[in-house]
Amino acid sequence: xxxxxxxxxxxVTIKHRVGIDANNDYGFVRDFVGTLxxxxxxxxxxxxxxxxLKGLSPKENRExxxxxxxxxxxxxxxxxxxxxxxxxxxxxxxECEAELKHVxxxxxxxxxxxxxxxxxxxxxxxxxxxxxxxxxxxxxxxMEEYVRFIKPDDHSLRACCRHMHGLLxxxxxxxxxxxxxSDTALIREQGADIFRYAYxxxxxKHRNCNNYYRRRRKGNARFSxxxxxxxxxxxxxxxxxxxxxxxxxxxxxxxxxxxxxxYIFGGFFCPFRFRRAAKPVYVFFLIIGH
Numbered sequence: 001x002x003x004x005x006x007x008x009x010x011x012v013t014i015k016h017r018v019g020i021d022a023n024n025d026y027g028f029v030r031d032f033v034g035t036l037x038x039x040x041x042x043x044x045x046x047x048x049x050x051x052x053l054k055g056l057s058p059k060e061n062r063e064x065x066x067x068x069x070x071x072x073x074x075x076x077x078x079x080x081x082x083x084x085x086x087x088x089x090x091x092x093x094x095e096c097e098a099e100l101k102h103v104x105x106x107x108x109x110x111x112x113x114x115x116x117x118x119x120x121x122x123x124x125x126x127x128x129x130x131x132x133x134x135x136x137x138x139x140x141x142x143m144e145e146y147v148r149f150i151k152p153d154d155h156s157l158r159a160c161c162r163h164m165h166g167l168l169x170x171x172x173x174x175x176x177x178x179x180x181x182s183d184t185a186l187i188r189e190q191g192a193d194i195f196r197y198a199y200x201x202x203x204x205k206h207r208n209c210n211n212y213y214r215r216r217r218k219g220n221a222r223f224s225x226x227x228x229x230x231x232x233x234x235x236x237x238x239x240x241x242x243x244x245x246x247x248x249x250x251x252x253x254x255x256x257x258x259x260x261x262x263y264i265f266g267g268f269f270c271p272f273r274f275r276r277a278a279k280p281v282y283v284f285f286l287i288i289g290h
Contacts, residue, residue, distance in 0.1 A: 016046060020051055021052055021054065049088055083105065087109065144192050157194070176202050177201070
């Protein structure tokens with residue numbers, strides 16, 4: 001570390017964990033940080049897990065060892081002049097705000113990669129820096145410009161596409177976006193336009209989803225109206241006999257009738273398609289008319 005500091009004017013930072021294997025002794029990591037601090041290091045990025053050198057893969061090392069964030073907090077108390085940055089399993093900006101009460105900074109790893117859109121709120125929430133909102137269209141345009149500038153081969157373009165998979169995470173139709181950016185033939189065919197093409201496919205899927213849910217809402221409204229007519233209006237029937245699966249009210253439709261029964265009887269009945277092997281159920285109920 002001292003040799004690196006002598007060779008450059010740039011600050012040398014250290015990223016480390018809070019222990020090795022089953023060694024949970026705080027004195028071990030405290031002495032480690034103290035030695036580097038005395039050598040001139042001032043920035044420590046601390047992953048709040050132990051590093052298991054035997055028995056766990058790198059991926060498992062990121063998930064299985066338990067978090068020990070209290071160790072990072074204690075390091076900040078023991079080395080107040082050092083800049084302590086915490087890392088490990090931080091998923092959203094709410095968690096980041098909570099951690100900044102104890103340390104100087106936070107590092108996002110997998111959360112920034114798989115859900116990068118959360119970074120658009122960092123300036124406003126953590127630095128009170130209001131700016132023009134970033135849109136996904138602008139991000140896609142910038143990525144297209146970058147790809148046209150570097151002129152990548154097929155392999156490099158596929159890598160660019162792979163690292164853009166998380167851009168639409170959490171939005172309806174995001175699976176279409178990821179599937180399109182994973183299609184080797186489409187990437188080769190579209191070239192730098194693959195991002196705009198994939199976004200167009202997502203928008204089309206998103207509109208279809210909206211139309212589907214809009215139709216469902218209309219269907220629910222029709223069901224509500226039919227239920228009111230069925231249960232409370234000018235029905236002259238004094239006694240109704242019904243066997244599930246053979247609905248006497250055919251104009252209403254079998255599924256609609258089952259839903260009415262479920263609503264009246266507090267969800268006791270299930271749709272018939274889930275009860276085909278069950279013993280036939282007979283239902284007697286009384287409707288009082290005028």
